[in-house]
Amino acid sequence: MEITVKIFRYNPEKDKRGNYVTYKVEADENDRVLDVLEYIKGKVDGALSFRRSCAHGVCGSDAMRINGRNMLACKTLVRDTGSNITVEPILGLPIQKDLIVDMEPFFDNYKKVLPYFINDSPLPENGRERLQSPEERARFDETTKCILCACCTTSCPSYWANGEYYGPAAIVSAHRFIFDSRDEAAEQRLHVLAETDGIARCHTAYNCTVACPREIKVTKAIGEVKMAMMTGKLD
């Protein structure tokens, strides 16, 4: 089938602002949008720039706005988008070229929530792993699935309005460690999230949950962190 693909283009060496270029290409309904972009780059316009790596929904490189909604190009099929596809960069991050955005501000916010395991207590007597029950592990299982693609954060209107807001992805990463029974820095992270640009900027638009390609219940994770902050309990 012939499809029409409208792609946002921006060349920082030539353009003052972005524009849209339309391509008509042949595609199968089972092709992914990433396949279509690869075809255009390989056969039609080699200057087209976009990020991709694993191409299987694991690395999170190819987050983009497809028909107005954040998705991973490698997980979106042509049969689900229809024969008219509009592809644009994700919102709220500076655009470097075409569909490539500068991810640094996103990762700067991510780093603020201490997204790593902290436990300064001595190891157990046998000197081996810190044990955890299946129930304790299940408590934060959902948020271990995050691949930091930025689909959630860049779909959030609060983040569009204020780039200093940590954003849903950072809060999800904080959730992963706050509710880990082996970690000892929950209080520290809750303190960070209580800052002006922290969790209070979530105004429950719910765009993040729908945008997440890993189907993480982002707003639920944020809600649990809010509750932990209010009650001081991690149950």
Added chain:
Amino acid sequence: MGLKRDVSLSTGLRYRGPAGYLTFILHRIGGLGMGIFITLHILASFVGGRFGGAINGIYENWAFQIFIFFCVMFHAINGLRITILDLFPKLLDYQTEAIWIEWAVFIPLFGISVFVIMQTALGG
């Protein structure tokens, strides 16, 4: 070099969000509408005279009253949903259903209110 991160209002509104995004936008419009109403009300009382009467005429108009009623009622019901979900995060598993319930509560209540306002306005 690169384009700035700025997201314009029109770009933001064009984002194809879920049902929750619509309620998010309407919540803001509701807040803005109430702000406009209160400002007009204070202004009318403050300046008085013909100008004050003219302002009174705006917000006492039935069409404006329907708009304000929408703003107040939607803002209140949506705020109640958000508060309940914030207090009981487990219910966030059903956030889409919560939005449908919100509309199911809002539409009949607002419908009745519009009917009463219209009846009074048109009936003299």
